[in-house]
Structure formats: C-alpha cells, structure tokens
Amino acid sequence: MLEKDSKIMDTIAESNRSVVTGIDEKDIEHWIKISILDREYKVPAGLTIMQAMEFAGYRFIRSCGCRAGFCGACTTVYRIEGDYRLKTAMACQTRVEHGMFLTQIPFTPAERAKYDINKLSPGIEAFLTNYPEILRCLGCNACTKACPQDIDVMEYIAAGKRGDIGLMAELSFDCIMCGLCAIRCPAELAQYNYAQLGRRLHGKYETPVPEHLNTRVKEIADGKYNAELDNLVQTKVEDLRKLYTARDIEKA
Amino acid sequence: MAELKFIGGYPEYMRKHIEAVNRTRLQRKDFTPKAMTMEERDEVLRVHPDYAAGGKRAISLGSNKGDIAPNEVVDLLEAYPLIQGNEIDVNKPDYTVDLLIVGGGLAGTSAAVFANDNGIDKDKILVVNKLRHGDANSIMAEGGTQAADRENDSPARHFLDAIGGGHFTNKPDVLRVLVEDAPLIMKWLCDLGTIIDREEDGTFVEKAGGGTSRRRMHACKDYTGLEELRVIRDEFRSREIPCLEYFPVIEFLTDGNRVTGVVLYNLETGDYKIVQAKATILATGGFGRLHVRGFPTTNHYGATCDGLVLAYRVGAKLRDTDTVQYHPTGAAYPQQIIGLLLTEKLRSMGAQPVNKDGEAFVFPLEPRDVEAASFIRECYVKDKGIVTPTGMRGIWLDTPMIELRNGKGTIEKSFPGMLRMFERFDLDIRKDPVLVFPTLHYQNGGVETDPWGKTNIDGLWVAGEVSGGVHGKNRLMGNSTLDCLVFGRRSGISTAEYLKSNPQHGKLTIDHMNNYVKLLKEAGVDTIRKAPVLLPDYRGKAVLARMIDIF
Numbered sequence: 001m002l003e004k005d006s007k008i009m010d011t012i013a014e015s016n017r018s019v020v021t022g023i024d025e026k027d028i029e030h031w032i033k034i035s036i037l038d039r040e041y042k043v044p045a046g047l048t049i050m051q052a053m054e055f056a057g058y059r060f061i062r063s064c065g066c067r068a069g070f071c072g073a074c075t076t077v078y079r080i081e082g083d084y085r086l087k088t089a090m091a092c093q094t095r096v097e098h099g100m101f102l103t104q105i106p107f108t109p110a111e112r113a114k115y116d117i118n119k120l121s122p123g124i125e126a127f128l129t130n131y132p133e134i135l136r137c138l139g140c141n142a143c144t145k146a147c148p149q150d151i152d153v154m155e156y157i158a159a160g161k162r163g164d165i166g167l168m169a170e171l172s173f174d175c176i177m178c179g180l181c182a183i184r185c186p187a188e189l190a191q192y193n194y195a196q197l198g199r200r201l202h203g204k205y206e207t208p209v210p211e212h213l214n215t216r217v218k219e220i221a222d223g224k225y226n227a228e229l230d231n232l233v234q235t236k237v238e239d240l241r242k243l244y245t246a247r248d249i250e251k252a
Numbered sequence: 253m254a255e256l257k258f259i260g261g262y263p264e265y266m267r268k269h270i271e272a273v274n275r276t277r278l279q280r281k282d283f284t285p286k287a288m289t290m291e292e293r294d295e296v297l298r299v300h301p302d303y304a305a306g307g308k309r310a311i312s313l314g315s316n317k318g319d320i321a322p323n324e325v326v327d328l329l330e331a332y333p334l335i336q337g338n339e340i341d342v343n344k345p346d347y348t349v350d351l352l353i354v355g356g357g358l359a360g361t362s363a364a365v366f367a368n369d370n371g372i373d374k375d376k377i378l379v380v381n382k383l384r385h386g387d388a389n390s391i392m393a394e395g396g397t398q399a400a401d402r403e404n405d406s407p408a409r410h411f412l413d414a415i416g417g418g419h420f421t422n423k424p425d426v427l428r429v430l431v432e433d434a435p436l437i438m439k440w441l442c443d444l445g446t447i448i449d450r451e452e453d454g455t456f457v458e459k460a461g462g463g464t465s466r467r468r469m470h471a472c473k474d475y476t477g478l479e480e481l482r483v484i485r486d487e488f489r490s491r492e493i494p495c496l497e498y499f500p501v502i503e504f505l506t507d508g509n510r511v512t513g514v515v516l517y518n519l520e521t522g523d524y525k526i527v528q529a530k531a532t533i534l535a536t537g538g539f540g541r542l543h544v545r546g547f548p549t550t551n552h553y554g555a556t557c558d559g560l561v562l563a564y565r566v567g568a569k570l571r572d573t574d575t576v577q578y579h580p581t582g583a584a585y586p587q588q589i590i591g592l593l594l595t596e597k598l599r600s601m602g603a604q605p606v607n608k609d610g611e612a613f614v615f616p617l618e619p620r621d622v623e624a625a626s627f628i629r630e631c632y633v634k635d636k637g638i639v640t641p642t643g644m645r646g647i648w649l650d651t652p653m654i655e656l657r658n659g660k661g662t663i664e665k666s667f668p669g670m671l672r673m674f675e676r677f678d679l680d681i682r683k684d685p686v687l688v689f690p691t692l693h694y695q696n697g698g699v700e701t702d703p704w705g706k707t708n709i710d711g712l713w714v715a716g717e718v719s720g721g722v723h724g725k726n727r728l729m730g731n732s733t734l735d736c737l738v739f740g741r742r743s744g745i746s747t748a749e750y751l752k753s754n755p756q757h758g759k760l761t762i763d764h765m766n767n768y769v770k771l772l773k774e775a776g777v778d779t780i781r782k783a784p785v786l787l788p789d790y791r792g793k794a795v796l797a798r799m800i801d802i803f
Binding site for chain 1: 287290298299301303304305306307383384386387388389391392399400401402403404406407408409411412413415416420424425428431432435436438439442443444445446447448450454455456459460465466467472473475477478479482483486487489490491492498519520543545546547548550552553554587588589590591592593600617628632633642643644645668669672673676677787789790791792793794795796
C-alpha cells in the first residue's frame with residue numbers, strides 16, 4: 001500500500017510536469033508569432049504573455065510578481081499587427097495572441113503624497129490638500145480604457161472631485177495599483193494613489209469600528225480570557241483532543 | 253492533440269461532465285456530506301503528498317540534523333553559499349541602521365510601522381525587498397483573516413480550532429498570542445482605514461472556514477490580502493521609512509554568535525552592499541516556488557525558501573519542516589492559471605466539491621490537508637476525477653451553488669477577483685463549475701520563535717510564513733494573514749524594546765558561513781548546488797540549451 005501511495009504521487013507529478021518545468025517542444029501542436037521589444041519569437045499558442053516571454057528565453061527580475069493578477073507588477077502594453085489601437089494588460093493574466101507587439105512597463109514614476117490619515121477628514125479637502133491636481137481631470141476616459149481590472153477610473157475620479165468618498169472607494173476597490181491609468185492620463189494624474197487615499201478615508205471615517213469588536217478588545221485588555229487561555233496552553237494533547245472533538249459547530 | 257471544440261470556454265468532452273453537475277445541483281442544494289471522523293481523516297490522509305511514502309529525507313547537518321523535510325528543501329539546506337569568503341569586503345557597511353527588516357509583505361511592513369510607533373526613528377529602520385515592496389504571498393490572500401470577535405466566539409475557541417486543525421502539534425505559547433491579539437489586529441486595521449466587509453448594521457460580515465467552529469473570517473471581498481497590504485504599505489510610505497527594492501539578502505553577517513548585518517545583492521547591476529544592523533527581522537515568506545513533489549503552486553514568483561536557508565546557516569532552530577500545505581482548490585483548468593488559488597471562501601459560501609458523476613463526496617470544510625487528500629483519492633484511487641486536455645485530473649467545485657443558496661449577484665459581490673480571472677479565459681463561474689486540484693500553498697513549519705518572534709539566535713527575529721510553530725503541521729484558513737500581522741506587530745515591538753537597551757553594533761564577519769561550509773564537507777555533501785536560489789527559472793528548454801555566459 002505504501003508503494004501504491006507513493007506511485008500516485010509520481011503520477012500526479014508527471015501530469016503536472018508542463019506547469020512546473022515548462023512545456024516540451026514535442027508536445028506543442030500550435031505555434032504563433034509574437035514580437036517582444038520588436039524582435040520576433042515563435043511561441044506555443046495558449047500561454048499567457050508572461051509564460052510566452054519565459055518560453056522565449058526571458059528570465060524576469062522586474063515585471064513579474066504574484067503571477068496571479070493581484071500585484072500589478074507585470075504591466076504590459078501591446079498592439080496587434082494591423083490594428084492601430086494600443087492595448088494594455090497584465091502579462092500573467094492575458095493569453096498571448098498571434099501578431100502581438102509587446103513591451104512592459106516595469107515602473108511608474110508617479111507622485112505620491114505623504115499624509116497623516118488621523119489628521120484628515122473624508123471629503124474634497126483631503127484631495128485639495130494632498131492632490132490638488134485631481135481637478136485637472138479632462139474627463140477623456142483614457143484611464144478607464146487602460147485599466148486591466150475594468151475599473152471605471154474616470155468615474156471614481158469624478159466621485160473624488162465631488163467629495164463622494166464612499167463611491168470612490170467602492171468603484172476603485174479592485175485596484176491593483178499597476179499604474180496604467182497614470183501612464184495614459186493626458187492630465188498627468190496618478191489616479192491610483194488618489195484612490196488609495198479615498199479608500200483609507202472611507203474605511204477609517206465612514207465605516208466605524210463595530211461595537212462587538214470594541215467590546216472584545218476591551219475584554220481581552222481586562223484579562224477576561226486569561227485563565228481559560230493559561231489553562232489551554234497547559235492542557236495535555238489527549239485532553240485537547242477531547243475538547244476539540246466535543247466542540248459544537250456553528251452552521252456556516 | 254486534435255483541434256478541440258470549445259463551448260463556453262470548455263472543450264466539448266468536459267461539457268458532458270458539467271451536465272452531470274448541473275443535473276444533480278438541485279438535489280444537492282440542501283445536502284452536505286457528513287464531516288469525517290478522526291479515523292476517516294487518518295485513512296484519507298494516506299494519499300496526501302505529505303503522508304504518502306517518498307519525497308522527503310533527513311537533514312544531514314546543522315541544528316535540525318536528523319529532522320525530516322521535503323527533498324526540495326533539504327537540497328537547499330545541503331547547498332553551498334552564493335559567495336566565497338574572499339570575494340567580498342564585509343567591513344565597510346553601506347547602510348548602518350538599528351533595525352533591518354528583510355521582506356516587505358504583511359509581516360515585514362507591519363513590523364516596520366510598529367517599530368516606528370514604539371520609538372524607533374524611521375531613519376534607523378531599513379526594509380529590503382527581493383522584488384517590489386508588496387510583491388509577496390500576502391497580497392494574494394483571498395479568503396480572510398480570523399479573529400474571534402463575535403459574542404458566541406472566544407479566543408479560547410479560536411485556539412482549540414487551530415490546534416485541532418494543526419493535529420495538536422502547534423507551539424502553544426505562540427498560538428495563544430495569535431488568538432489573543434487577533435481582535436486587536438482587526439481594530440488596528442480599521443483604524444488605519446482598511447475596508448472590511450460589513451453587514452448593513454455596521455457589524456462585520458464573518459464566514460466559516462475549513463476547521464473553524466465559529467464564523468470568524470473577516471474578508472475584504474476576495475481581495476483581503478491586497479486591501480490589508482496596500483493600506484499598511486500606504487501608512488509605511490507616508491512615514492517615509494527607508495525601503496530598498498530588488499535587493500535580496502544573500503547571506504547574514506554575524507559576530508560569531510549574534511546576527512549583526514547582511515549582504516545584499518543588487519539584482520539589476522550585480523554588485524553587493526553591506527548592511528550593519530543591531531536587530532534583524534526576517535520576514536521572507538515561504539517556498540511554494542520549489543514545487544515540492546512536482547505540484548503547481550499558488551505562491552508568488554519570489555517564494556523560494558531563501559530566509560529559511562539563511563537562518564539555518566546562522567544556527568537558527570527550525571520546526572515542523574516535515575509538512576507542507578497543499579490548498580485543496582487550486583485551478584486545474586484552463587492551462588494558463590493552473591495552480592492559482594481559488595479561495596476557501598467559495599466553499600464557505602456554498603460551493604460544493606463534486607465528482608465526475610455529479611456526486612458531492614466530501615464535507616466541504618474539512619481542514620485543508622484532509623480536504624486535499626479527499627480530492628486526490630477521488631481522482632487517483634476512485635477514478636472519479638475529470639481529465640483535462642493537458643492530462644491533469646481534477647474535481648468540480650460547483651460555484652453556481654453559491655448563487656442558488658445565497659441569491660443571484662452573490663458571486664459578483666463577493667468574488668469579483670475570481671469572476672474576473674475566469675472571464676479573462678472565457679469561463680463564467682456563475683453558470684459553470686470550475687475544475688480544481690490541490691496546489692502547493694503554504695510552508696507550515698519554519699524558524700522556531702518565542703511569542704515575540706524572537707529566535708534562538710541573538711539579534712534575529714522572524715515573522716510570518718518563514719516562522720514555524722504557530723500552525724503546527726497544518727494551518728487553517730485565515731490564520732496566515734493574521735500570523736503576519738500579529739507577529740509583524742510583536743517583532744516590531746520586541747525589537748524596539750531591545751534597541752532601547754542600547755545594544756552596540758557587532759563585528760561583521762562571515763565566520764558562520766565558513767563554518768557551515770565545513771559542516772557540509774564533513775557531512776559529505778558533494779554538490780554544485782548553491783543557495784539561496786532567489787528566483788525560479790521557467791525559461792524555455794531550447795533557449796537554455798544554448799545559453800553561454802560570456803558577458
């Protein structure tokens with residue numbers, strides 16, 4: 001049985017091989033041509049831009065972070081051959097396409113204010129103090145078009161300008177701060193930094209600490225759970241096991 | 253492979269299996285398989301990659317000699333340093349600081365903020381990152397953060413859930429402070445302006461997670477880690493605490509006993525820098541990118557075990573190195589996102605694991621190792637998995653059930669990140685289930701600490717995933733972001749206290765490294781392997797075959 005279980009692991013490793021160590025050329029049926037920094041490469045169809053660049057021989061230092069669409073490191077701009085439009089994407093979340101001309105933007109040199117969140121209030125004043133340039137927004141919508149998270153960037157900037165911090169926070173919530181909005185903005189705004197300030201103002205001032213949390217924090221400070229925890233830390237495993245098995249489970 | 257016909261993002265043959273899931277959904281709406289008994293858990297764990305034979309060996313040298321760890325980890329402990337003793341001049345520090353923090357995820361960033369709060373001048377702190385500040389596993393945390401703050405819950409209950417989930421191997425004193433500090437951490441997050449999911453009356457939305465007996469999971473939609481990290485990082489940046497990016501640590505410096513600094517390597521220009529520090533907090537995260545047992549991983553690009561390797565060389569004690577956490581629900585289809593995390597919160601909100609015949613075969617919220625093993629058994633022992641075009645097997649996670657149970661629009665509201673990720677590949681998780689298979693997720697063990705993050709080596713604290721003990725041999729959902737925040741805070745406070753006692757800078761030497769090389773030779777480790785590895789290598793084989801190093 002031991003041997004059988006270990007064999008299962010080998011089978012699993014074998015079926016995962018292409019993900020872990022890269023695709024074998026002999027297994028590739030469909031190839032496409034792409035251009036990385038204006039140099040043509042033949043790569044397997046169906047990879048992400050990031051995987052395709054690695055296949056072509058690039059080993060990332062910059063422009064690669066979480067590889068799952070959360071960190072905003074792999075900001076990419078591209079055109080498709082024969083199409084005049086400049087498109088934007090996260091390299092780890094976008095399938096590579098035939099005729100893609102691409103480059104990456106490893107860093108966004110955007111202005112970021114320093115502030116003490118405790119000394120601000122949730123409204124337009126916070127922006128006029130820290131980011132007065134927000135008023136320069138032209139309403140051109142280039143930011144929204146550039147956003148790889150499909151966020152309505154222009155709309156949250158408009159909300160910020162009205163002092164509607166709640167709406168700004170809600171609309172910008174999925175922002176991964178990749179900087180593409182700022183790169184495309186003709187008014188030279190750094191939208192994603194304004195949104196960060198907006199979200200913190202909303203979180204701090206418009207959604208107060210719930211009472212049940214304040215109560216619990218106070219109980220802990222007063223030592224209400226000390227005896228119980230002191231006791232648990234000392235409890236032997238066999239008794240912990242009994243306590244664990246006897247727990248009632250709240251319905252999910 | 254012949255040209256596949258795709259319908260709604262899935263190949264035609266997989267569609268047939270989806271129909272089986274659709275057919276049984278209504279019957280399953282009010283049915284949940286029973287949770288396993290302890291005996292049943294033991295039985296299924298035999299096919300868990302941690303418990304199945306092979307894949308591990310004993311460490312042959314150092315403070316944990318004889319302990320068992322995955323081969324991939326032991327390979328790095330049994331590897332030679334990146335630098336030779338005579339290559340560098342360690343005596344001219346480029347940076348002299350009181351507190352050095354290695355790693356800028358949730359643990360490292362919050363440690364910096366708390367050290368600053370506790371009297372360490374910002375210019376006496378330095379945070380160094382291998383990649384960008386925030387490129388970390390923390391930012392990818394989806395499901396939530398545990399804190400026992402509801403009336404029917406208590407820190408003691410949280411303790412019991414975590415220690416049971418960890419198979420009663422957790423270090424009790426560090427687990428105690430994890431659960432005791434949790435509500436305090438939630439309040440800190442609120443005060444900084446973190447947006448945490450709320451009910452209409454302003455109380456927190458709290459969900460159950462695998463192995464929790466109460467609902468205590470606090471989430472920020474399915475961007476929990478992103479929201480927590482970007483808020484704390486914003487605070488960090490507002491305080492102008494010095495921070496270096498693309499500067500991995502490649503070796504510690506010691507005065508023989510105490511950690512006194514580090515050697516940094518500039519990934520872009522190739523030169524090194526010397527940092528002298530009175531206290532160092534190691535917060536470098538885990539090792540998913542080692543692909544233990546050939547598994548795909550949820551981890552970020554830099555999760556390569558560096559911190560563990562470096563700490564071991566200076567003599568830090570490790571624990572629970574024999575277990576690795578595989579998250580039950582990694583994406584198994586489409587090929588572009590294999591291994592990526594599909595949060596446990598999907599199951600908390602009703603998504604059921606279902607086999608190829610459309611049967612719900614397991615209680616959806618077993619502890620992670622048990623749940624993962626049950627998927628492997630379903631696929632590879634019972635042959636009830638679904639085979640993908642690339643030959644992987646997986647089982648369905650019935651996401652449309654979430655909306656059947658909680659109403660239309662729930663997925664868009666609670667899982668915008670997940671919905672978007674699949675839409676990018678033409679899949680709609682509101683209409684179709686998603687295919688999942690366990691994926692390498694978390695380094696359970698690590699460097700042993702006391703409740704303040706302090707290690708057995710003077711001058712060295714650790715926080716977050718690189719530490720070991722708090723989760724024992726298996727971590728519960730929602731305890732990792734909490735771990736980072738609790739021990740980030742505690743190590744920040746503890747180092748600040750230490751620095752107030754006015755310790756002096758120590759000598760900078762690589763004696764420990766030379767000793768370790770001696771140990772390697774004595775242990776008969778004959779290898780060209782070098783560590784830390786810093787980054788994985790996914791370059792195409794054809795290119796690698798023709799690589800020459802001449803420039």
